[in-house]
Amino acid sequence: MSVTTVLDPTNEARPAEWSRRERPASIEGRVIGLLDISKPRGNIFLDRLQTRLEERGATVERYAKPTFTKPAPVDLRHEISTKCDLVIEALAD
Amino acid sequence: MAATTRPDLPNGIVAIVKHDCPTCVLVEPVLAALADDQQFTVYVQDDPAFPASIPGRIHDEDLAVSWHHDIETVPTLLRVENGVETARTVGWHRASWAKLTERSDLGADLPEMRPGCGSLSVDPDRHAELLVRFGGSVLHSRRIELAALEDVSEAMFDRGWTDGLPVVPPTEARVLQMLEGTTRAPDDVVAVVPPDLAECTVEKVAVNAVMAGCRPEYLPVVLTALEAVCNDTFNMHGVLATTMPVGPVLVVNGPIRRRIGMNSGKNVLGQGNRANLTIGRAVQLVVRNVGGGRPGDVDRSTHGNPGKLSFCFAEDEEASPWEPLCTEFGFAAGTDTVTAFAGEGPKVITDQLARDPEELCRSYAAALAGMHHPKLVLGFEAFLVVGPDHARLFAEAGWSKAQTVERIVELTTRPGRELVRGAGGIAEGLPESFADAEIPKFRPGGLKLVHAGGGAGLFAMMIGGWVAGSMGSDQVCRQVTS
Numbered sequence: 001m002s003v004t005t006v007l008d009p010t011n012e013a014r015p016a017e018w019s020r021r022e023r024p025a026s027i028e029g030r031v032i033g034l035l036d037i038s039k040p041r042g043n044i045f046l047d048r049l050q051t052r053l054e055e056r057g058a059t060v061e062r063y064a065k066p067t068f069t070k071p072a073p074v075d076l077r078h079e080i081s082t083k084c085d086l087v088i089e090a091l092a093d
Numbered sequence: 094m095a096a097t098t099r100p101d102l103p104n105g106i107v108a109i110v111k112h113d114c115p116t117c118v119l120v121e122p123v124l125a126a127l128a129d130d131q132q133f134t135v136y137v138q139d140d141p142a143f144p145a146s147i148p149g150r151i152h153d154e155d156l157a158v159s160w161h162h163d164i165e166t167v168p169t170l171l172r173v174e175n176g177v178e179t180a181r182t183v184g185w186h187r188a189s190w191a192k193l194t195e196r197s198d199l200g201a202d203l204p205e206m207r208p209g210c211g212s213l214s215v216d217p218d219r220h221a222e223l224l225v226r227f228g229g230s231v232l233h234s235r236r237i238e239l240a241a242l243e244d245v246s247e248a249m250f251d252r253g254w255t256d257g258l259p260v261v262p263p264t265e266a267r268v269l270q271m272l273e274g275t276t277r278a279p280d281d282v283v284a285v286v287p288p289d290l291a292e293c294t295v296e297k298v299a300v301n302a303v304m305a306g307c308r309p310e311y312l313p314v315v316l317t318a319l320e321a322v323c324n325d326t327f328n329m330h331g332v333l334a335t336t337m338p339v340g341p342v343l344v345v346n347g348p349i350r351r352r353i354g355m356n357s358g359k360n361v362l363g364q365g366n367r368a369n370l371t372i373g374r375a376v377q378l379v380v381r382n383v384g385g386g387r388p389g390d391v392d393r394s395t396h397g398n399p400g401k402l403s404f405c406f407a408e409d410e411e412a413s414p415w416e417p418l419c420t421e422f423g424f425a426a427g428t429d430t431v432t433a434f435a436g437e438g439p440k441v442i443t444d445q446l447a448r449d450p451e452e453l454c455r456s457y458a459a460a461l462a463g464m465h466h467p468k469l470v471l472g473f474e475a476f477l478v479v480g481p482d483h484a485r486l487f488a489e490a491g492w493s494k495a496q497t498v499e500r501i502v503e504l505t506t507r508p509g510r511e512l513v514r515g516a517g518g519i520a521e522g523l524p525e526s527f528a529d530a531e532i533p534k535f536r537p538g539g540l541k542l543v544h545a546g547g548g549a550g551l552f553a554m555m556i557g558g559w560v561a562g563s564m565g566s567d568q569v570c571r572q573v574t575s
Binding site: 005011070 | 287301
């Protein structure tokens with residue numbers, strides 16, 4: 001038997017491993033983006049989350065995808081990444 | 094090291110021969126005569142001692158000269174001026190040799206002509222090896238070495254490259270042979286594949302097509318199918334991510350169906366035909382491997398369906414009473430096309446007693462009305478695959494496709510009062526505001542008829558769709574190009 005060389009069928013973009021970002025020590029004073037993917041009733045969950053985060057001193061920015069069936073538009077992703085320190089994406093189903 | 098670039102030819106007359114060719118042996122005296130008074134070079138493919146009468150012969154051992162200069166026959170005689178080929182003749186033909194060499198005295202005792210033999214550079218047994226030797230540099234995919242003690246099939250399962258079934262190892266030779274199925278360049282970008290939104294080249298499609306089991310001639314259909322699904326209209330991202338049990342359903346029209354041996358007849362939606370199954374599978378493998386779309390990750394389907402392995406078939410245009418599917422998307426009948434529809438698994442509609450189109454439409458309507466849910470209307474589309482025995486009833490009565498669709502849609506139209514939430518004791522349904530309207534099951538264009546299936550059996554198959562429209566998926570039809 002000999003070595004078989006095959007071609008990688010993937011997009012080769014995936015690094016061997018991901019490193020987690022360090023968790024913030026506190027969310028006080030941080031801007032947290034809440035991205036609603038626009039599934040029904042996701043807003044109810046996010047409303048509650050917003051209340052809890054604001055109680056702990058965070059500023060909350062709300063965003064929503066136009067439709068849950070498609071990826072978030074580039075402009076929306078850019079806006080969230082420039083305005084927010086942290087982001088929570090909510091899926092309800 | 095084999096020459097991966099085209100070697101230059103010396104100026105003057107150049108002959109490419111092999112000892113194993115009787116015509117090459119026959120013309121040896123002619124070669125010797127040319128060597129006497131011309132700038133003359135002989136390349137021999139097989140035996141470095143042949144022709145013995147030409148001391149300066151060059152052994153084209155790795156076949157680089159023959160490959161890169163497209164030598165298909167030996168002997169081939171070339172005239173080269175300033176490094177550029179200006180004339181070529183193949184086999185032995187006295188007049189052609191005389192014209193090319195400007196010598197009229199050659200081979201006077203030889204027959205007028207003798208055909209040559211196949212060049213070793215086009216020997217089918219060597220083709221894959223030579224493709225890798227000279228063409229491998231066009232491939233940019235990362236090479237992955239599977240060790241001698243690894244089981245190749247198991248190694249590919251372990252890497253997560255398969256859909257749960259074994260795949261063919263995508264070696265350089267196989268991928269290069271696959272690429273011969275298209276004229277498109279390997280680095281040409283075919284589509285941006287969700288969910289990772291990764292640019293996918295022709296080469297990556299070829300790699301996955303090899304794994305799926307495709308033959309090279311299927312590749313243009315696979316490329317077109319990917320173009321059809323990876324766009325905002327078809328919305329492959331949503332089709333993949335949805336909890337509903339749908340995947341791309343691909344219908345192929347045009348002469349290419351027959352050319353590549355697709356099935357449009359018996360068991361058309363089932364197993365047994367390599368083209369049908371591997372084309373659909375290749376598309377799904379690209380979504381999995383290049384797009385990164387895997388069940389349990391972005392693919393959130395609650396149940397899925399077996400068609401998510403592969404769901405591709407051809408329309409039986411020849412025996413159809415109707416114009417082919419592609420004409421509904423603006424393509425002329427006879428055009429090679431792929432139509433993509435986000436669909437669930439097929440379900441049979443049995444009616445063995447209907448003897449006229451009206452009766453049959455009533456059966457179709459009754460079955461189609463229940464698709465997804467009897468009280469959910471307008472939001473879903475359907476493909477109805479009508480078998481030849483049912484189609485004959487429409488043909489005999491002269492019902493056009495448009496007339497048939499119109500009648501089925503009429504028969505599925507119901508009072509909103511029956512469809513609103515709570516009606517019939519069923520919570521599912523439309524908002525109360527629809528109560529006073531008459532509502533059809535399908536929006537215009539939402540029901541398509543396709544003719545396919547075996548020659549015996551009074552059946553049609555319905556394939557329900559996913560959310561229709563800009564919030565979901567619209568049908569897309571694309572022309573196949575080579």
